[in-house]
Amino acid sequence: MAHARILETSVHFFGRLGFEGASTREIARASDVAMSSITYHFGGKEGLYLATADHIATQIRERTAPLLDRVAAAEINGRETAIELLLAVLDGIAEMMLSAETEYWACYIIREQQEPTEAFERLYQGAIRRVADTLIRLVAMARPDLDDRQGRVTAIMLFGQAMILRSSRTTVCRVLGTSDLDEADQALLRERLRANALTVLSEAP
Amino acid sequence: MAHARILETSVHFFGRLGFEGASTREIARASDVAMSSITYHFGGKEGLYLATADHIATQIRERTAPLLDRVAAAEINGRETAIELLLAVLDGIAEMMLSAETEYWACYIIREQQEPTEAFERLYQGAIRRVADTLIRLVAMARPDLDDRQGRVTAIMLFGQAMILRSSRTTVCRVLGTSDLDEADQALLRERLRANALTVLSEAP
DNA sequence: GTCTATACTACGATAGAC
DNA sequence: GTCTATCGTAGTATAGAC
Numbered sequence: 067m068a069h070a071r072i073l074e075t076s077v078h079f080f081g082r083l084g085f086e087g088a089s090t091r092e093i094a095r096a097s098d099v100a101m102s103s104i105t106y107h108f109g110g111k112e113g114l115y116l117a118t119a120d121h122i123a124t125q126i127r128e129r130t131a132p133l134l135d136r137v138a139a140a141e142i143n144g145r146e147t148a149i150e151l152l153l154a155v156l157d158g159i160a161e162m163m164l165s166a167e168t169e170y171w172a173c174y175i176i177r178e179q180q181e182p183t184e185a186f187e188r189l190y191q192g193a194i195r196r197v198a199d200t201l202i203r204l205v206a207m208a209r210p211d212l213d214d215r216q217g218r219v220t221a222i223m224l225f226g227q228a229m230i231l232r233s234s235r236t237t238v239c240r241v242l243g244t245s246d247l248d249e250a251d252q253a254l255l256r257e258r259l260r261a262n263a264l265t266v267l268s269e270a271p
Numbered sequence: 272m273a274h275a276r277i278l279e280t281s282v283h284f285f286g287r288l289g290f291e292g293a294s295t296r297e298i299a300r301a302s303d304v305a306m307s308s309i310t311y312h313f314g315g316k317e318g319l320y321l322a323t324a325d326h327i328a329t330q331i332r333e334r335t336a337p338l339l340d341r342v343a344a345a346e347i348n349g350r351e352t353a354i355e356l357l358l359a360v361l362d363g364i365a366e367m368m369l370s371a372e373t374e375y376w377a378c379y380i381i382r383e384q385q386e387p388t389e390a391f392e393r394l395y396q397g398a399i400r401r402v403a404d405t406l407i408r409l410v411a412m413a414r415p416d417l418d419d420r421q422g423r424v425t426a427i428m429l430f431g432q433a434m435i436l437r438s439s440r441t442t443v444c445r446v447l448g449t450s451d452l453d454e455a456d457q458a459l460l461r462e463r464l465r466a467n468a469l470t471v472l473s474e475a476p
Numbered sequence: 477g478t479c480t481a482t483a484c485t486a487c488g489a490t491a492g493a494c
Numbered sequence: 495g496t497c498t499a500t501c502g503t504a505g506t507a508t509a510g511a512c
Contacts, residue, residue, distance in 0.1 A: 068477080082386060086292030089505060100479050102508080107477090111506070173385045179441045180378045181287060186441060198446055218446050219463040226435025227428040233438035234431075236384045236391060241403055241423050258424040265474050266467050273495080294487060305497050307490075312495090316488065 069107050072097045076118040081170030084177055085115050119178070119185035122171045123192025130193070133158045134200050148207035149267045153260055155200060156224055160259050163231040164252050172232040201225060211271035224266065227259050274312050277302045281323040286375030289382055290320050324383070324390035327376045328397025335398070338363045339405050353412035354472045358465055360405060361429055365464050368436040369457050377437040406430060416476035429471065432464050 075097040079088040090111050094101040108114040137151050162168050175194075178186040201221040209217060231238060242251055280302040284293040295316050299306040313319040342356050367373050380399075383391040406426040414422060436443060447456055 083291045084289045087289045088291075090507095091505070101506085102480085103478060105507070169385075176381055176385070176438055179439050180374075180381070182441045190442070190445060194442060195445075198442065202446065215447065215459060216463060219460055220467070222435060222439075222443055222446055222460075223432040223463060223467050226431045226433075226439075228431075229439060230427060230431025230434055233381060234384050234427075234434060236387045237395070237399060237403065238427055240395060240400075241407065241427060242420065254420060255424055255427075258421060258428060262425070262428050262471050266470050269470050295489095296487070306488080307498085308496060310489070 068097070068099050068103055072099060072104060072107060072114070073118060073121045076114055077122060077170045077174065080115060080118050081173035081177075085111075085183075090114070116185055116188065118174065119188040120192060122174055123189050126171065126193035127196070129162060130158065130197055134196055137200055137204065142204075142207055145208050145210070145267075148204050149264065152201070152204040152208055152224075152267060153263055155197075155204065156228060156263050157256055157260060159197070159225065160228040160231060160256050163228050164247065164255070168232070176233060198225075205267075208267045209269065209271070211269075220266065224263050227262060231255060273302070273304050273308055277304060277309060277312060277319070278323060278326045281319055282327060282375045282379065285320060285323050286378035286382075290316075290388075295319070321390055321393065323379065324393040325397060327379055328394050331376065331398035332401070334367060335363065335402055339401055342405055342409065347409075347412055350413050350415070350472075353409050354469065357406070357409040357413055357429075357472060358468055360402075360409065361433060361468050362461055362465060364402070364430065365433040365436060365461050368433050369452060369460070373437070381438060403430075410472075413472045414474065414476070416474075425471070429468055432467060436460060 072093065075093050076088075079093050079096070082088070090104050091101055093114070094104055104110070104114055108117050133155055137155060140147070140151060142148050142151065163172070174185075175189055178189060198221070201224065202218050205212075205221045205224070206214070206217045209220060212220060238255075239245060239247065244251060247255070277298065280298050281293075284298050284301070287293070295309050296306050298319070299309055309315070309319055313322050338360055342360060345352070345356060347353050347356065368377070379390075380394055383394060403426070406429065407423050410417075410426045410429070411419070411422045414425060417425060443460075444451060449456060452460070
């Protein structure tokens with residue numbers, strides 16, 4: 067189906083080049099369809115851009131659902147349980163940030179974070195929101211000594227340690243003296259993230 | 272001088288729109304010069320793009336120099352001194368990430384991290400490298416229990432907590448329920464970053 | 477639903493006057 | 495050093511055949 071093929075290509079082009087930088091001609095050519103098919107299916111360049119955001123949100127939602135469902139279903143009766151779940155969620159996020167297939171999603175989202183358009187709203191409501199809410203809820207239980215705003219910021223900081231793996235990927239590689247992150251590098255990064263998060267979350271109230 | 276005015280405009284346009292998305296016509300118009308002036312001064316679009324990277328690197332270097340010079344000059348004779356300096360450097364980075372004027376530098380750099388070109392090399396050698404090396408050196412002294420690679424990753428993770436303030440700015444605002452970060456928000460973010468970093472760095476060997 | 481053909485605008489580069 | 499003028503290419507959108 068052309069519809070899906072165009073969307074898949076769009077993630078790459080809009081991610082790599084941004085809305086202004088990507089061209090519908092190129093996207094059409096790479097999808098092996100006529101340019102006017104984009105108009106037919108998505109109404110134009112802007113429609114395609116927004117449909118791409120929905121597509122990305124759906125993929126993230128599907129990918130994170132198993133882990134987030136587990137947290138939602140869990141009975142959390144103590145800091146230890148909350149910490150354990152939080153470490154699992156963070157590790158899942160880190161694994162996602164390290165995974166090759168998220169490269170273009172990430173580019174698209176990071177662009178939207180810098181200069182949000184309507185597409186950001188779709189990403190946020192469609193995927194980011196649930197991840198953020200879960201982290202915030204777990205941090206509140208793991209660190210009952212923090213007030214609401216302090217807890218939210220702590221959730222952000224924990225997330226930042228995973229996000230850096232995508233947002234500054236090239237610098238991460240430079241610092242580790244490699245051209246891309248192999249299995250051992252990835253294990254090291256995830257292990258350290260886990261260790262740091264555990265330390266921060268275990269801080270005595 | 273037209274040269275400097277064009278560069279200043281370029282940071283904004285290349286940052287916001289990327290290399291492909293920005294147009295030399297628009298940059299020229301916004302700089303109040305003829306488009307051919309860009310060819311004269313920078314040789315063309317690509318030359319301007321690279322000159323913009325150098326311009327950004329210079330600004331970051333100047334901005335971070337006082338703090339990094341202080342670290343380089345300091346006699347560090349114990350974990351406590353290293354931790355104290357590290358907290359100061361991280362706070363300086365966080366303050367930079369929160370500052371409005373770094374918005375377009377950050378966009379430019381984040382783009383280059385996703386798909387590095389020759390411009391990344393100029394940014395890295397011209398500015399990022401010294402910041403990274405300083406962090407790594409201080410972490411090594413603050414956490415002598417970690418091996419070289421673990422220390423490097425820890426430096427990355429600490430940096431990530433500051434970087435998130437730019438790379439996911441819009442999400443940070445959403446989570447704090449605000450449309451932009453006021454003084455109180457910024458103080459809260461910097462205070463939490465400091466607290467988290469201190470906890471991680473003080474971990475008993 | 478997918479194509480070709482076309483209209484119109486904007487792009488980067490360059491030549492040449494001042 | 496800065497400008498105007500112009501060339502060739504590539505952009506989005508749309509009309510209309512199949």
